Amino acid sequence: MTRERLNSEMSIKIFLDETETPRQWYNLAADLPNPMPPPLAPNGKPLTPEALAHVFPMNLIEQEMSTERWIDIPEEVLDILYRWRPSPLRRAVFLEKALGTPAKIFYKDESVSPAGSHKPNSAVPQVWYNRQFGTKTLTTETGAGQWGCALSFACSLLGLTCKVYMVRISFDQKPFRKTMMEAWGGKCVSSPSVETEAGRKYRALDPEMPGSLGIAISEAVEAAVADGTGGTKYTLGSVMNHVMLHQTVIGLEAQKQLAKIGIKKPDVVIACAGGGSNFAGLAFPFILDKINGADIEIIPVESASCPTLTRGIYAYDYGDAAGLTPLLPMHTLGHNFMPAPIHAGGLRYHGMAPLVSQAVVSGLASPQAFLQLESYNAAILWARTEGFIVAPESSHAIAAAVREAKKAKEEGKEKIILMNISGHGHMDLAGYSKFLNGELSDYSLPQEEIEKAKRDLEPLPKIV
Ligand SMILES: *Cc1c(COP(=O)(O)O)cnc(C)c1O
Numbered sequence: 001m002t003r004e005r006l007n008s009e010m011s012i013k014i015f016l017d018e019t020e021t022p023r024q025w026y027n028l029a030a031d032l033p034n035p036m037p038p039p040l041a042p043n044g045k046p047l048t049p050e051a052l053a054h055v056f057p058m059n060l061i062e063q064e065m066s067t068e069r070w071i072d073i074p075e076e077v078l079d080i081l082y083r084w085r086p087s088p089l090r091r092a093v094f095l096e097k098a099l100g101t102p103a104k105i106f107y108k109d110e111s112v113s114p115a116g117s118h119k120p121n122s123a124v125p126q127v128w129y130n131r132q133f134g135t136k137t138l139t140t141e142t143g144a145g146q147w148g149c150a151l152s153f154a155c156s157l158l159g160l161t162c163k164v165y166m167v168r169i170s171f172d173q174k175p176f177r178k179t180m181m182e183a184w185g186g187k188c189v190s191s192p193s194v195e196t197e198a199g200r201k202y203r204a205l206d207p208e209m210p211g212s213l214g215i216a217i218s219e220a221v222e223a224a225v226a227d228g229t230g231g232t233k234y235t236l237g238s239v240m241n242h243v244m245l246h247q248t249v250i251g252l253e254a255q256k257q258l259a260k261i262g263i264k265k266p267d268v269v270i271a272c273a274g275g276g277s278n279f280a281g282l283a284f285p286f287i288l289d290k291i292n293g294a295d296i297e298i299i300p301v302e303s304a305s306c307p308t309l310t311r312g313i314y315a316y317d318y319g320d321a322a323g324l325t326p327l328l329p330m331h332t333l334g335h336n337f338m339p340a341p342i343h344a345g346g347l348r349y350h351g352m353a354p355l356v357s358q359a360v361v362s363g364l365a366s367p368q369a370f371l372q373l374e375s376y377n378a379a380i381l382w383a384r385t386e387g388f389i390v391a392p393e394s395s396h397a398i399a400a401a402v403r404e405a406k407k408a409k410e411e412g413k414e415k416i417i418l419m420n421i422s423g424h425g426h427m428d429l430a431g432y433s434k435f436l437n438g439e440l441s442d443y444s445l446p447q448e449e450i451e452k453a454k455r456d457l458e459p460l461p462k463i464v
Pocket residue numbers: 117118119144146147237238239272273274275276277278279346347391393394422423424
């Protein structure tokens with residue numbers, strides 16, 4: 001099809017080459033209008049770097065606490081990222097046509113990484129900094145399996161051992177994710193497992209329990225600490241400041257790609273948000289533009305079954321179910337939250353990255369929640385127009401972009417919409433199959449659950 005027939009005056013695939021890659025990460029902590037409340041130790045006092053040293057290497061702890069605006073990406077990390085970065089920016093002209101919208105919809109495609117999502121953008125530097133520090137083994141949790149794959153992949157390239165606790169419901173729904181991890185040399189067990197005290201405790205309560213990210217985190221932290229030699233550390237695929245930092249390559253590339261085709265700024269920036277990392281990755285560089293006066297609407301999109309930002313409480317809470325992590329200032333549904341078994345496994349976490357929460361509290365981002373059926377409908381429309389089969393998490397971003405594009409049509413506005421496709425859905429076909437067979441239904445979190453979260457948070461320190 002010629003460009004004339006596409007009715008498109010601009011490129012629909014915008015690439016950068018390796019020399020145009022961003023060479024620094026952007027740290028939003030340098031620019032937030034209100035400083036973030038500090039993370040707290042279990043005793044309620046601000047957390048010291050030393051208190052994290054039994055689970056994380058000191059070089060990553062320094063990055064976690066840094067307020068430097070720009071942080072250099074190590075050359076050796078770039079050499080690995082070049083396998084798939086810079087990722088393409090595409091224009092969804094076929095979806096635009098189907099919707100008859102005057103909006104132009106652009107999307108970053110993070111599904112092109114070896115593991116199939118944005119997660120290797122942080123897995124590679126995390127493993128690299130751990131190796132610099134002398135770490136031999138890394139433990140972690142994984143929900144849908146994407147982070148476990150990303151970490152296994154990064155560990156295999158950099159020569160570390162990888163142990164993954166995978167939330168049981170996903171372990172059962174997505175058996176091939178475990179095979180992918182094993183192909184990269186990682187070890188993967190179903191959580192709650194019998195290998196840790198935390199896992200055994202939850203199994204004793206209910207042998208059939210589907211598990212949760214909060215429980216899997218408890219297991220992975222316990223396993224890292226249990227190796228008394230210091231050679232085992234823990235990694236997290238989202239939520240923490242340094243993970244948000246590593247993901248900003250996405251938005252920094254997108255800015256260069258839009259500039260290449262003469263677009264100064266998008267009007268709307270959209271990404272799904274589970275723990276917040278792919279959203280932060282795309283959005284934080286644009287939030288800096290917004291802080292500097294640009295008129296941009298920035299939308300993190302979550303699942304209505306796990307509505308952390310739209311209905312959760314902004315408070316100090318633990319990152320895990322057993323209360324082993326520090327207390328983080330974030331939107332939360334309570335660390336005892338048991339998510340509904342929706343298929344967007346990456347959107348089932350009870351908390352949110354403190355940096356993303358702070359951006360929302362400061363009015364720099366305006367979250368929306370979408371139900372499962374509207375999201376799957378958008379994913380099917382996407383598959384039948386753009387062609388790609390996306391991760392169920394990413395379908396939430398598409399659903400929001402479709403709504404924005406329809407709004408632009410009603411208003412007759414030629415808006416520029418930019419979104420992030422966080423991953424492909426090739427390992428998520430069980431969910432697609434259920435949707436196509438009419439077996440899925442909508443699930444919105446009942447208000448009692450929010451009331452229960454409030455009660456669970458009552459004894460914890462308050463944000464002042
Ligand atoms: C992990 C994951 C998410 C959710 O995690 P964030 O940290 O919010 O990005 C979304 N999409 C995909 C494909 C994922 O793997």
